[in-house]
Amino acid sequence: MEDALQLLIAKYNYWIYITLMMIGLYGVIAKNNLVKKIVGMSIFQTAIILFFVSMGMKKGATIPIVVHEEASHGVIRAVDYINPLPHVLMLTAIVVAVSTLGVALALAVRVYKKYGTLEEDEILEQIRKS
Amino acid sequence: MKILGLVIVTLTGAVLIWATGEFPGWGDPNSPASLHVSPRYIEKTLEETSVPNAVTSVLADYRGYDTMFETTVIFAAGVSCFMLLRLFAGQEPEAVHYRHLLTGLTLRVRRRKESLEELEEFERMDSLWTPHDIILRTLCRFLIPFIQLFALYVIAHGHHSPGGGFQGGVILGASLILLAIAQDMRSALDRVRERTLAMLSALGVSVYAGTGALCLLLGSNFLDYAALAKVIWVDPVGARSLGIFLVEVGVGMAVMATMILIYHNLASEGRLDEGL
Numbered sequence: 001m002e003d004a005l006q007l008l009i010a011k012y013n014y015w016i017y018i019t020l021m022m023i024g025l026y027g028v029i030a031k032n033n034l035v036k037k038i039v040g041m042s043i044f045q046t047a048i049i050l051f052f053v054s055m056g057m058k059k060g061a062t063i064p065i066v067v068h069e070e071a072s073h074g075v076i077r078a079v080d081y082i083n084p085l086p087h088v089l090m091l092t093a094i095v096v097a098v099s100t101l102g103v104a105l106a107l108a109v110r111v112y113k114k115y116g117t118l119e120e121d122e123i124l125e126q127i128r129k130s
Numbered sequence: 131m132k133i134l135g136l137v138i139v140t141l142t143g144a145v146l147i148w149a150t151g152e153f154p155g156w157g158d159p160n161s162p163a164s165l166h167v168s169p170r171y172i173e174k175t176l177e178e179t180s181v182p183n184a185v186t187s188v189l190a191d192y193r194g195y196d197t198m199f200e201t202t203v204i205f206a207a208g209v210s211c212f213m214l215l216r217l218f219a220g221q222e223p224e225a226v227h228y229r230h231l232l233t234g235l236t237l238r239v240r241r242r243k244e245s246l247e248e249l250e251e252f253e254r255m256d257s258l259w260t261p262h263d264i265i266l267r268t269l270c271r272f273l274i275p276f277i278q279l280f281a282l283y284v285i286a287h288g289h290h291s292p293g294g295g296f297q298g299g300v301i302l303g304a305s306l307i308l309l310a311i312a313q314d315m316r317s318a319l320d321r322v323r324e325r326t327l328a329m330l331s332a333l334g335v336s337v338y339a340g341t342g343a344l345c346l347l348l349g350s351n352f353l354d355y356a357a358l359a360k361v362i363w364v365d366p367v368g369a370r371s372l373g374i375f376l377v378e379v380g381v382g383m384a385v386m387a388t389m390i391l392i393y394h395n396l397a398s399e400g401r402l403d404e405g406l
Contacts, residue, residue, distance in 0.1 A: 011156070022146075076172060084168060084185045085188060088193060091294075092200040092296065103210050106211045106396060109215060113399075
């Protein structure tokens with residue numbers, strides 16, 4: 001019990017991403033409406049983005065912009081700056097996520113125009129009939 | 131399906147939570163992610179690229195290939211939105227609304243009349259138009275220039291403060307989307323035409339790839355900006371900084387144009403006449 005509690009307190013950030021990610025996954029798997037599936041996918045992406053950004057966190061460090069005064073003394077210590085790499089990856093991922101969301105919504109619009117509905121089972125039924 | 135989904139989700143979540151035992155704690159400076167490549171980026175960024183913002187230098191220089199193809203993905207997303215939704219000639223809306231400016235009368239016309247649009251006392255309006263938006267319009271007219279100025283600052287000052295092509299491009303795109311929401315899509319398209327947007331998004335990617343190809347022509351590796359020193363009379367380190375700036379401008383153009391293009395196509399279902 002003590003161990004489990006320790007785990008919960010020490011790693012609570014991971015619990016948040018996992019919860020968010022699972023909400024997104026549930027949306028993608030279980031929801032019948034295509035737009036709700038897309039919303040689920042976005043929640044999933046947000047969880048991944050949060051996870052990556054938190055991996056770059058270092059206690060007592062600041063944003064990864066090197067201070068000129070420190071550079072002139074020749075001491076730039078990596079411990080003083082948070083990890084820039086996850087930020088770079090997520091920076092591009094956020095913008096790509098927005099544009100892929102646009103494509104997903106465009107596909108949903110086309111599906112709605114063709115079948116007149118966004119419910120998955122109704123679309124499948126119409127495909128089977130034809 | 132719902133119960134099956136719930137079971138799968140609970141099981142996956144439980145496995146993931148069990149796996150967190152192996153993960154580094156919150157803010158641990160000795161976590162594996164912070165030990166291998168990233169210290170080098172932080173320690174060498176100023177020396178090698180003269181860019182104090184490590185995020186910018188990693189984005190556009192150390193991981194330049196990655197960012198180039200991310201930009202291409204965004205461009206491809208814009209193109210596919212256009213291909214999926216855009217409707218061309220012969221797809222006129224069934225009715226067009228005009229407002230007589232002097233009397234406030236609204237006319238509903240079956241087919242679009244070019245002659246009415248040329249008259250000054252008539253104004254075309256959206257079918258779902260709300261008349262009391264003068265505050266919104268005026269406020270946006272004041273705000274949009276400042277938003278755009280800030281976006282340019284974010285792009286140009288990305289070397290020294292948080293910012294860069296992606297962020298600035300999105301802000302620039304948002305300012306024109308705000309115009310399309312606050313006024314109407316036609317006035318936003320009068321400012322920046324669809325053709326210009328398509329050109330800009332392709333040009334942005336070309337600027338990025340062209341900077342890389344220029345380095346190749348000057349006898350270096352693709353995207354090795356130090357080679358630019360041969361043509362712009364600065365030291366190789368300064369040339370890296372300038373190369374990063376060129377690339378960021380390309381990214382900014384591509385992102386801005388693609389965001390606006392996606393919004394216009396989605397909001398008007400490809401007709402590009404009236405949106406939200």
